[in-house]
Amino acid sequence: MTREFKALAVHLLTATGAVFAMLAMLAAVDEKWDMMFLWLVIAFAVDGIDGPLARRYLVWVNARRFDGVLLDLIIDYLTYVFIPAFALFKSDLLPGWTGWVAIIIITYASAMYFADTSMKTKDNSFSGFPGAWNMLILVLFATQPNFWLILFIVTALSVTMFLPLKFIHPVRTARWRALSLPVAFAWTFFAGWAAWVDFHPESWAHWGLVTTSLYLLFAGILQQLIPARRV
Numbered sequence: 001m002t003r004e005f006k007a008l009a010v011h012l013l014t015a016t017g018a019v020f021a022m023l024a025m026l027a028a029v030d031e032k033w034d035m036m037f038l039w040l041v042i043a044f045a046v047d048g049i050d051g052p053l054a055r056r057y058l059v060w061v062n063a064r065r066f067d068g069v070l071l072d073l074i075i076d077y078l079t080y081v082f083i084p085a086f087a088l089f090k091s092d093l094l095p096g097w098t099g100w101v102a103i104i105i106i107t108y109a110s111a112m113y114f115a116d117t118s119m120k121t122k123d124n125s126f127s128g129f130p131g132a133w134n135m136l137i138l139v140l141f142a143t144q145p146n147f148w149l150i151l152f153i154v155t156a157l158s159v160t161m162f163l164p165l166k167f168i169h170p171v172r173t174a175r176w177r178a179l180s181l182p183v184a185f186a187w188t189f190f191a192g193w194a195a196w197v198d199f200h201p202e203s204w205a206h207w208g209l210v211t212t213s214l215y216l217l218f219a220g221i222l223q224q225l226i227p228a229r230r231v
Helices: 003-029 033-056 068-090 097-114 133-143 147-160 177-196 205-225
Strands: none
Touching: 003 033, 003 068, 033 068, 033 133, 033 177, 068 097, 068 133, 097 147, 133 147, 133 177, 133 205, 177 205
């Protein structure tokens, strides 16, 4: 296969995320949360694979007709923000006005963040919470905390989107990648399992979800507090 064909194949792989987003949305409309999150987990896995492939096959050179960054952002907004926010609103996790506040904050702040030209740091991490609401809301479905705590978490993370706090990219952030990448794989496994058992309250996957989520959430901030060793 030519380099151009391989590069185009990467774009085609990325575009499957739009299909998974539609399948997730259809499940969400029917309030089939387990199926919705399963499709979102698949989309999350594709999103983790296509980036390294895009860099390997230089898609911006060999398949320049299609803008991979734009394609990725469109799909990410659907799968990371829009559909999870809809699920949070339609679920029983946030009663009355709190659901409206949450979805307005999530969708509005995320739209601004996705257009922020300063969202990436020099070490390929994210500056500010990267709008990974699909991950957070899946954990909320699994653990079902008090609605005041949910509203506080949503508000706090929305604020941190525009603060100089670092959040790692498990694949692209080189520091601690030997740990971050397996943790990201573990999170994907726990998330898929939790959705597969329809978020059964006694599922062991919930503990794994919480543990791996805390690492992914705070690892970047810890890196800011702990200076890297100079070689």
